[in-house]
Amino acid sequence: MPINPHQPSNTIPGLAEHVETLQQNIMPYLNRNSTLQHSCTVLLSGQAGSGKHSVVTYVCHLLNLHYFQIDCQNLIADTPGATESKITDMFRRARVYSPCAIVMSSVETIGRNRETGRIDNRICTALKKSIRSLVETSTDADLPVVVIATCHDKSNVVSDIRSLFLHQIQIEAPNERERYEMMIHASRFISASRDINYHKLAKHTAGFVLGDIFELFRKTVQVSIQRIxxxxxxxxxxxxxxxxxxxxxxxxxxxxxxxxALTQMQSQRADNIGMPKIPDVHWDDIGGLEDVKSHILDTIQLPLDHPELAATGLNRSGVLLYGPPGTGKTLLAKAVASQCALSFLSVKGPELINMYVGQSEANVRRVFQKARDAAPCVVFFDELDALAPNRGRSGDSGGVMDRVVSQLLAELDGVNASEDVGKQVFIIAASNRPDLIDPALLRPGRLDKLIYVGISENKEDQLKVLIAQTRKLNLSPTVSLKEVADRCPVNMTGADFYALTTEAATNAVRRHIQQSISNYMDDTVCAVEQCDLIEAASKIIPSVSEEQLANYRRVKSAMAR
Incomplete structure (x- = not known):
């Protein structure tokens, strides 16, 4: 049965823009003196939970329209004739309650044959005739009927049906300000403490929509009960x-x-491509690499602090970090995102490759769409050489990798099409073999900044790396990290220093257990001593040999700009 929706007098927080757009599209058709010779048809698209039906319900309340909702899945019958009959009957019943809005949810489910998946012209024609009949058979005494269709992705709607809707509105993921308004509204339905920092939560919930925010506070109540x-x-x-x-x-x-609750939701929603979030990695976790840090910050933080640079075209779209494995390329990307308070979306190259035709390219598009929804965002492509090899040399019979590279190039070209500095997407890629990457990706305007991330060349830098790696360890006051660094080989990477500290912590645990067995009443705290670090340093073998380092230096010279 159609209903008259009842909503609070204030507008929907975070969706006011879409409410105003839909209202402006409908209002001209409500005037009886209007000379418009067609019905008002609106296609409202947005991901699940974005607030499509909330917007429609609220606009119907503002314009005093009855709300006549029908699920398009219920219109599908065993035969096209039965489906056509259901569509005709739906429009006939809706006209009885005019002025009203016919809300067709999940419109992408109709228009195709259930068995073959092909477009069913009979159903498309039936819907077209029903919409036209709203004007052709109406009289001056009849009140208007508005047709509003909702879907998740308008590209999935049959083209013949999509062409019937004159107005199309896309509800995108809310920005930080809109998420803040939604959180203030959603928190009113729970007993919320005054210490909740809504600004911080809005910054860390990039990509969340209205339904996700209500789910967040529902889980919050569960977490609070479990805590009590x-x-x-x-x-x-x-x-x-x-x-x-x-x-x-x-x-x-x-x-x-x-x-x-937010941590639980992000872990539950994580899939093979991941969810954008701000990582918890800081500059203190990275030792040395000061030149590399400054180059990356100039590329990313400078356009954020000075938006006029983006208007003049001086901002760079991407950075490629290359060098030996274990030198901290991934940590650098995470630290930059954390330092600049940007969302971080990590993508490993092989994760995007799919066996089905067209699915790999769709995965690439989905990654950039997630980044745009979570903007400002950093997209980190790890192992880029596996995702974008030289075209024509991949050797796959279907040309999958060539199409993936072409799709990646197209997305990189349009990654910063928005003039809004708050919608910027920055690309950081990492690779151990930059010579295998397609050269088109490395031209100016794409990954135009090449930064070599090498090993620590001197003992001072090695000491900084060792200090960063032991920052979270319980070190004895007598430990001299400088002496440990002097005993380390010159060609040690950051990963090797991590292995050294892990081995030293293991040595400390073994020694503490042996002391506890010999002295039953020993209550001392387990601490890493100098002997533990010296023993670990004597056993460590660098993961990158001198020959490999020489090869990387030659690659650096060949790719220097």
Missing amino acids: LQKCAIGSRLSWAEEQCLAMSGVTSNHCDVED
């Missing part, structure tokens, strides 16, 4: 009745609860 139950269950487990009493008594959610 754990504190109350001292020494024993609470009974089911006691847990229910605590839950019903009301629990106040604080900022830590929201962060725990």
